[in-house]
Amino acid sequence: MTAIAEKPTTTEPRGHDGRVITPRKRRPSARLLTGATLSYLMLVALALIYIYPFLISIASSFKTDAEATQNALALLPGTVTFAAYDRLFNDTDIARWAGNSVLITVFVTIGRMFFDSLAGYALSRLKFRGRTLLFAAFLAVLSVPNVVLLIPRFLILQQLGMYDSYAGMIVPLLSTAAGIFIMKQFFDSIPVSVEEAARIDGAGVFRTFWTIVLPMARPALVTLFILSFQGSWNEFAHFVVSRQSSELNTLTTGVASLVSGQLGEGNQYPLQLAAAVLMTIPVAILFFIFQRRIMNTTAGAEKG
Numbered sequence: 001m002t003a004i005a006e007k008p009t010t011t012e013p014r015g016h017d018g019r020v021i022t023p024r025k026r027r028p029s030a031r032l033l034t035g036a037t038l039s040y041l042m043l044v045a046l047a048l049i050y051i052y053p054f055l056i057s058i059a060s061s062f063k064t065d066a067e068a069t070q071n072a073l074a075l076l077p078g079t080v081t082f083a084a085y086d087r088l089f090n091d092t093d094i095a096r097w098a099g100n101s102v103l104i105t106v107f108v109t110i111g112r113m114f115f116d117s118l119a120g121y122a123l124s125r126l127k128f129r130g131r132t133l134l135f136a137a138f139l140a141v142l143s144v145p146n147v148v149l150l151i152p153r154f155l156i157l158q159q160l161g162m163y164d165s166y167a168g169m170i171v172p173l174l175s176t177a178a179g180i181f182i183m184k185q186f187f188d189s190i191p192v193s194v195e196e197a198a199r200i201d202g203a204g205v206f207r208t209f210w211t212i213v214l215p216m217a218r219p220a221l222v223t224l225f226i227l228s229f230q231g232s233w234n235e236f237a238h239f240v241v242s243r244q245s246s247e248l249n250t251l252t253t254g255v256a257s258l259v260s261g262q263l264g265e266g267n268q269y270p271l272q273l274a275a276a277v278l279m280t281i282p283v284a285i286l287f288f289i290f291q292r293r294i295m296n297t298t299a300g301a302e303k304g
Helices: 030-060 065-070 083-091 094-125 131-142 146-159 166-173 177-188 192-200 205-216 218-233 237-242 251-259 269-295 297-303
Strands: none
Touching (some): 083 094, 094 205, 094 218, 166 237, 177 218, 192 205, 237 251, 251 269
16 A cells, blocks of 8 residues: 655745745845935934034033134034033032022922823813813913013012012913823823723712823823923023022023123133033933833823
């Protein structure tokens, strides 16, 4: 009895010797390679254009005043010196400025995350008369330039007795229309059904918001945290109209006083740029730590 040869069970093509023939990978066409190369070159060029001023700031902070004036665009200092940083820490109140900036930024960031989340949840979930009109008013505020509100803000702070105080610098920044808009849109993407179990258990509106909905809005909270930190850390116009004492200077207003030449004659470019570089470090570190969370905000909303 002859044995019947079993046919190979695989459907892959085989040669005469029975070996599996692996298909060759198609190489990308010359047109695709050219297009990809041009795209990358364009992105690199745009990145260099964007980062070049910051590189100049770092390089110039290690130059002398004369070299910063004569060869301002050079990325490599002819003579590396730390004189600008030495003057910055010894001849200015940068430690006080930094402390004021940290204090204000912490309070403003926490306040915006809390109040913007509450307002966004109220506009998303609570049914009350005039809700649509109120939300439209928030959107209208977004279209108003901040400089238009400076004088009214100054007058209000004076009437309330909050001018030239920490309260006057912090309280007006505790909530923003942009933050409320971000949180409201994210809460709209969360199904209402996730709150039904909490309501059955007798949880109130705030408890439902705090224990159920807010933890699900973590991606939006991270985005709001970064925007609030960056916005309050770099705020300048509000601090100009809300205080007068030099003891309340923040890093932004303090660096602005350096630009006015309060430490003597000369352009003082290295001194000013050294202060600007130090100001940028906290925001840059924060962004690089949380940039992945920002990118996942939309995905988090869809999963919610």
